Amino acid sequence: xxxxxxxxxxxxxxxxxxxxxxxxxxxxxxxxxxxxxxxxxxxxxxxxxxxxxxxxxxxxxxxxxxxxxxxxxxxxxxxxxxxxxxxxxxxxxxxxxxxxxxxxxxxxxxxxxxxxxxxxxxxxxxxxxxxxxxxxxxxxxxxxxxxxxxxxxxxxxxxxxxxxxxxxxxxxxxxxxxxxxxxxxxxxxxxxxxxxxxxxxxxxxxxxxxxxxxxxxxxxxxxxxxxxxxxxxxxxxxxxxxxxxxxxxxxxxxxxxxxxxxxxxxxxxxxxxxxxxxxxxxxxxxxxxxxxxxxxxxxxxxxxxxxxxxxxxxxxxxxxxxxxxxxxxxxxxxxxxxxxxxxxxxx
Numbered sequence: 020x021x022x023x024x025x026x027x028x029x030x031x032x033x034x035x036x037x038x039x040x041x042x043x044x045x046x047x048x049x050x051x052x053x054x055x056x057x058x059x060x061x062x063x064x065x066x067x068x069x070x071x072x073x074x075x076x077x078x079x080x081x082x083x084x085x086x087x088x089x090x091x092x093x094x095x096x097x098x099x100x101x102x103x104x105x106x107x108x109x110x111x112x113x114x115x116x117x118x119x120x121x122x123x124x125x126x127x128x129x130x131x132x133x134x135x136x137x138x139x140x141x142x143x144x145x146x147x148x149x150x151x152x153x154x155x156x157x158x159x160x161x162x163x164x165x166x167x168x169x170x171x172x173x174x175x176x177x178x179x180x181x182x183x184x185x186x187x188x189x190x191x192x193x194x195x196x197x198x199x200x201x202x203x204x205x206x207x208x209x210x211x212x213x214x215x216x217x218x219x220x221x222x223x224x225x226x227x228x229x230x231x232x233x234x235x236x237x238x239x240x241x242x243x244x245x246x247x248x249x250x251x252x253x254x255x256x257x258x259x260x261x262x263x264x265x266x267x268x269x270x271x272x273x274x275x276x277x278x279x280x281x282x283x284x285x286x287x288x289x290x291x292x293x294x295x296x297x298x299x300x301x302x303x304x305x306x307x308x309x310x311x312x313x314x315x316x317x318x319x320x321x322x323x324x325x326x327x328x329x330x331x332x333x334x335x336x337x338x339x340x341x342x343x344x345x346x347x348x349x350x351x352x353x354x355x356x357x358x359x360x361x362x363x364x365x366x
Contacts, residue, residue, distance in 0.1 A: 020084040020097075020174035020207045022047035022070055027079035029065055039065050041231040042079065047175075047224070049084075050205040052198065054218040057228035058254070063211045066228070067177055070209055072096045083175060096175075099168035103180040105160050107152040107167075113139070114148040117166045124171075138170040142200065158189045165197070169204075176201075178210040182217060190214075194221050215255055219243065227251050245282050245360060252292035252362045261330060263291040265361060274330050276308055278354045284361035295336040297358030300324060303349035310352050315344040326350060 022045075029040040040062045047053040055063035068074040069081060072093035081089045088096050099120075107116050114135055121131035139145055142162040152160055161181060168176055178197070182190045198221045201208050212218055218225050219239040227234045227242060227250075235247040246252035249260055264272040269283040273291055280291075301307065310326035310333070322337040324344055333352065344350065 021049045021082075022053075022175060022207065022209060023080075023082040023085075024066075024069075025080040025082070027066075027069065027076045027081060029062070029069060029074065030077050038077075039231055040069075040076075043231075043233050045226055045233060045236070047207060047209055049207055051223040052201050052206075052208040052210055052221055053224040053226060054210045054212060054222040055226050055228060056212060056215065056218045056254075057234075058213060061228040062231040063213075063228050064179055067100075067179055067209060067211045070175065071098050071100045071177055073100075097171075097173050098175045098177060099171050099173035100177040100179065101161075101164045101168050101181050103183055105152075105164040105184075107160060107163055109152050111151075112148060113144060113150045113152070113155070113163050116152070116163055117170055120167060120171045135166070135170055138166045141169065141204075142166045142196075156189075157185045158193055161185070161193055162196075165200070174207065176206050176208045178208065180211055180213070182212070182214075190217070191220075197221060227254060244357075246292060246362050249290060249292070249362050252360060256294050257334065258292040258294045258360070259333065260362070261291045261293060263289055263361075265289045271359070271361065273354065274308055274328075275306075276352075276354045278359050280359045280361050281357075282361060285364060287364065289361045290363045292360045292362045293354065294358035295323075295334050296338075297355060298333065298335040298337075299353040299355060300335055300337045300339070300342070300344075301351045301353060303351060305351040305353070307351040307353045310350045312344045312346055312348040312350055314346060326352065328352065 024043055024045045026042045028038055028042050030036045030038045055066055057063050069076050072091060080087055117135040117139060118131040142165055144162050144166060182193055194217055222239055225239055225242050226236045229250050235242060235251045243255050246255060252258040261273055265284045265286050267286045270277050270279045271291055308328050310328045313327055314325040316323040322340055324335045324337055326333050
C-alpha cells in the first residue's frame with residue numbers, strides 16, 4: 020500500500036493561523052520505509068498524524084494505495100501507529116495489550132489470543148503472555164507496541180520517534196529489528212525521527228523537512244553525499260560550510276586546498292559543505308591547511324579534534340587513534356573528495 024500527499028497543508032486554528040505544513044507533495048512507495056527527518060517543530064509529526072487520520076489536513080489530498088482517504092477518520096484507514104511513549108495499558112498483561120485492538124473490533128477472545136501470540140512470536144515475545152509492562156525492559160515494551168500495531172494487519176505502519184526513550188546500544192539493536200521486520204513482511208512504513216544516524220540506518224527514502232516544507236527527498240546516500248541545500252548539508256552530519264571556488268575541471272579551491280567533490284557545481288564562487296570525516300589530519304610542515312589543535316577527545320575507535328585555522332574553527336573526526344594530539348599542537352589539514360559537496364552558488 021503506497022502513501023501519497025498532494026499539496027497538503029495544515030494549520031491549527033482559523034485561516035489567519037500560520038501554516039504548520041506548507042503544501043507538501045510526498046510518496047511512500049509500497050513495501051518501503053520512508054523517514055521524515057528534521058529538527059523539532061519542522062512539521063514531521065503533524066505530517067505523520069495526517070497519514071494516520073488523527074489530524075485532518077487544511078487543504079490537499081491524502082491517498083493510500085490510490086484511494087482518497089482525506090476525509091476518512093483513523094478507524095477507516097487500516098493504518099496502525101506506534102507512539103513515542105508506546106502507550107501500553109499498565110494494568111494489562113502483554114497478551115492483553117496485544118489483543119486489545121482485535122477485541123474492540125469484535126474478534127473472538129480465542130481468535131484474538133491466537134493472532135496475538137503469532138504476532139508476538141514474530142517480534143520475539145514468545146512466552147511473555149503474562150508479563151505486565153512494568154516487568155519489561157524498554158526494548159521489550161517497544162516490541163509490545165509494535166506487536167499491538169502489527170496484529171491488526173495494517174496496510175500502513177507508522178512510527179513516531181519510537182526509539183527516543185531507549186539508551187544508545189538498545190536504540191541500535193531496535194532500529195535493526197524494525198528494519199528487518201519491515202523488510203521481511205514487506206510493510207509500508209512512515210517513520211519520524213530527528214536522529215540522522217537512525218534515519219540513515221533504517222530508510223529506503225528520507226524526506227528532510229524544514230519549517231513545514233520538504234527540503235530534499237532521496238536515498239540515504241543521496242542526502243548524505245549530494246545535499247541540495249546548506250540546511251540539508253548541515254543537518255545531515257554536521258557539515259561545515261565554506262565559501263570556495265569551483266573550477267572548470269571539476270575541482271574546487273578552498274583556501275590552499277584543492278579537492279574534487281563527487282558532484283561539481285557551475286564554475287565560479289560556490290558554497291562548499293565539508294563533513295568532519297572528510298578532513299585528513301597530518302603533522303606540521305605538510306602541504307595543506309596549517310592548523311593548531313584546540314581540543315582532542317578520544318572516543319575509542321576515533322578521535323574528535325577541533326582545530327583553529329585560517330578558515331576558522333574546524334571539527335575533525337579522525338580514525339587514527341594512535342596519534343595523540345594535545346591543545347597547542349601544530350598540525351596540517353588535507354581534504355579528500357568523499358564527504359565534500361558543492362551545495363550552492365555563493366550569493
